Amino acid sequence: NAGVMQNPRHLVRRRGQEARLRCSPMKGHSHVYWYRQLPEEGLKFMVYLQKENIIDESGMPKERFSAEFPKEGPSILRIQQVVRGDSAAYFCASSRQGADEQYFGPGTRLTVT
């Protein structure tokens, strides 16, 4: 019974490249949340998705960031034209429909050089 999976665990990108972060929720979970933890800062909500729907993207930067959760396959957080300020740990969490309890993945640590 695998938990929430994220890959890659570590990602290094040069400025201007694209970063793709993947999250596979726990079996039976149809809700995915993405959170970002900037260095020396707390966790912040980015986006909440259900299968094929973005429900709340109020925490996503308006430009360069996008997220999807297709009918089949993992949820993807995509960052285009990365900048040094995007360096952070990105965590995804999943939950069942209607449930408050979330299970976190191990995170992807993005470093932009």
Place this chain on the structure above:
Amino acid sequence: KNEVEQSPQNLTAQEGEFITINCSYSVGISALHWLQQHPGGGIVSLFMLSSGKKKHGRLIATINIQEKHSSLRITASHPRDSAVYICAVSGAGGTSYGKLTFGQGTILTVHP
């Protein structure tokens, strides 16, 4: 002012001491969560509370809904308890889903 405030920000203890971390929130919520994060590590959910008290081993979490306050207590602390403890709330402001709003975390260091 943040919707979720934790205190203290840093806490140092000797092994065996009793630890209390506090969390106050300013909005209506559906549940309060206590999370643990080790340096460079992932996030583990310790407790989810909507009322009363929960206990797991040496950890006890309580919540007072009227006062909008929660505490996480660790009895007989151990160096392996050293981590960041994060308070978070879901359903803040009446949202109908589990989006979390986080406190800034409490860095706990337990010395042998």
